[in-house]
Amino acid sequence: MTVPVEHLFILSAILFAIGTAGFFLRRNVIIVLMSIELMLNAANLAFLAASRMHTLEAGATEASLQGPLFAIFVIVVAAVEAAVGLALVIALYRNQQTVDLEQVTALKN
Numbered sequence: 550m551t552v553p554v555e556h557l558f559i560l561s562a563i564l565f566a567i568g569t570a571g572f573f574l575r576r577n578v579i580i581v582l583m584s585i586e587l588m589l590n591a592a593n594l595a596f597l598a599a600s601r602m603h604t605l606e607a608g609a610t611e612a613s614l615q616g617p618l619f620a621i622f623v624i625v626v627a628a629v630e631a632a633v634g635l636a637l638v639i640a641l642y643r644n645q646q647t648v649d650l651e652q653v654t655a656l657k658n
Contacts, residue, residue: 557598564591576650578641582634589627593620 564587571584600616642648 554598554602557594557601561591561594561598564588564594578634578638578648578650581650582631582638585630585634586627589623589630593623596620596623 568584568587568591571587572581575581575584596616596619598616600614600619603616638648645652
């Protein structure tokens with residue numbers, strides 16, 4: 550059984566909306582970074598669904614590799630973002646003793 554491409558796009562939009570809401574409504578740095586990760590995963594799902602839709606519309610017997618290549622690129626960017634984000638959270642906590650964005654006004658020594 551195959552999941553329709555439209556359902557994948559709807560799921561991607563829902564995930565992106567949840568990530569956007571988490572990014573704008575939360576004040577904890579860790580939750581903000583998790584929301585960004587959720588938005589990147591939603592973009593990955595959209596890339597893969599678009600690749601599958603293009604393959605189905607073209608009637609090609611072999612799958613297009615453009616969607617999965619974009620998804621791998623986004624995964625690499627997300628891994629780098631997670632590493633940099635974790636380093637920033639650790640530095641913020643060491644200097645300010647908090648990860649609440651409202652209590653942090655500047656990153657000074």
